[in-house]
Amino acid sequence: MIDNEAIKAAKRKYNQSTKGKEKRRLWRLSHKEQERIVENRYCQSPKGKAQKQRYSKSEKGRQAQKQYRQTDKRRVSLKRYAQTEKGKAKAIELSRKWRAEHPEQLRAAVKKYQETHKVQIRQHHKERNRQLKLEVLTYYGNGKCACVQCNEKRIDCLSIDHINNNGYEHRKVVGNGSRMYSWLRKNNYPIDYQTLCMNCQFVKRADLLKSR
Numbered sequence: 001m002i003d004n005e006a007i008k009a010a011k012r013k014y015n016q017s018t019k020g021k022e023k024r025r026l027w028r029l030s031h032k033e034q035e036r037i038v039e040n041r042y043c044q045s046p047k048g049k050a051q052k053q054r055y056s057k058s059e060k061g062r063q064a065q066k067q068y069r070q071t072d073k074r075r076v077s078l079k080r081y082a083q084t085e086k087g088k089a090k091a092i093e094l095s096r097k098w099r100a101e102h103p104e105q106l107r108a109a110v111k112k113y114q115e116t117h118k119v120q121i122r123q124h125h126k127e128r129n130r131q132l133k134l135e136v137l138t139y140y141g142n143g144k145c146a147c148v149q150c151n152e153k154r155i156d157c158l159s160i161d162h163i164n165n166n167g168y169e170h171r172k173v174v175g176n177g178s179r180m181y182s183w184l185r186k187n188n189y190p191i192d193y194q195t196l197c198m199n200c201q202f203v204k205r206a207d208l209l210k211s212r
């Protein structure tokens with residue numbers, strides 16, 4: 001019968017001897033990939049996890065963590081983590097939590113941001129409204145941002161026409177310009193609207209007056 005304990009003890013002794021250490025060092029040098037695999041496997045085992053935990057709680061481990069936090073390597077790794085799905089979800093979760101727990105600070109931060117970024121915010125709204133107008137006019141232009149009657153394409157001449165001529169009342173309710181565009185999009189693009197240029201709208205209005 002083989003004495004397992006005796007073999008294990010002999011192995012341990014050999015591993016700790018100079019000869020064993022040297023052999024391991026040489027193996028590691030020529031088997032980098034394998035070593036990584038073996039190490040990973042060990043780190044994920046219960047024993048490895050426990051050892052990692054013990055190390056990170058020890059004085060030496062704490063010092064090492066402190067030092068690591070000051071390196072660029074950590075910044076890079078955090079950045080890489082933030083770009084993964086998991087990292088993104090975590091960031092959203094943390095941000096939500098912080099917002100819920102710090103309403104006062106949040107209000108102050110928003111106010112400060114609005115004061116220091118007036119130009120950017122105005123620019124952002126302008127761009128958003130331009131996109132909105134483009135989207136709505138394209139929808140009511142039957143797939144292109146142009147007047148449905150004369151094909152005028154200059155966006156500044158284009159606007160939404162109320163086919164049934166009830167624009168005045170409608171504008172009084174939902175508002176003008178961006179408010180109107182946003183209302184149309186929010187209401188899933190109801191019918192009875194079309195994209196017209198100002199010229200075609202003037203002609204339409206003149207015809208209407210003539211027929212009265």
Ligand SMILES: [Zn+2]
Pocket residue numbers: 147148149150151152196197198199200201
């Ligand atoms: Zn036109």
